[in-house]
Amino acid sequence: MAPKIDPDSPGFLVSTTARLMRLAFEREIERAQIGVTAAEARVLAHMSVCGGMRQHHLADRLGCAPMSVTAFLDRLERAGLIERCADPKDRRAKIARLTPEAGQILEQIQIAGERSRKIAFAGVKAEDFAAFKSVCLQVRGNLEEPRSVRDTQMVPE
Template structure:
């Protein structure tokens, strides 16, 4: 008899919920017609939270291939929403930063995100949301700690 995978296990629940929330966010971005795609909106949102960073680090945070992020950044740079400069520690690497022109777009992205969260959390009591949030923060901390330890153990290439 084959192993029974539980579709309500934490991994499946998180993955499915994230996919559905991402879809709700994408629909809200499209509905808002703010001049960027949903993928570009995610790039801008991560940059607003994390500040200027190397393109490869941004790709890792987004869970995207570096080439995909480069294409997004190319379009955002042409739109005047980001700028790229050589990393002072490694001239071969580029650091991407938001420009002041990104602020009105970020405000629209934030509103779209709030609408998507409203859809996702309809009927969820505030105290239940706080428990959910605390559990998610702990899960993230556990997984980041494990990931950091693993990366420190890997030999440099």
């Protein structure tokens, strides 16, 4: 008989929790009717945190195919929320940047995110949340180290 995989192992817990939090965020974005899809909201949120970057780096950060990100960026560019410009280090590559018009949408995305976090962490004591956050930051730091070389290629705004 094959060994049983523990559904409460860290990998499963993180994956399941992330999926459920993403669904809660998507519901809040849909409820807010802010003019972007949940996927486009995630793109804008990552761009607000990371600044301007090449499209393939953004796809990597989002964990999706570069072609999907291109489609999201096409729609966001038509809406005037992002702009693409040539990378000064490689004119063949494009850097995507937020436009000032994205600010109002980002405020609404932040509110939707706060609502979904409130749902997710209902009943969690402040000290337990602080411990949870501390552990998550440590794990992220442990796992992101190999990405540091790639992240230095991102372009600040």
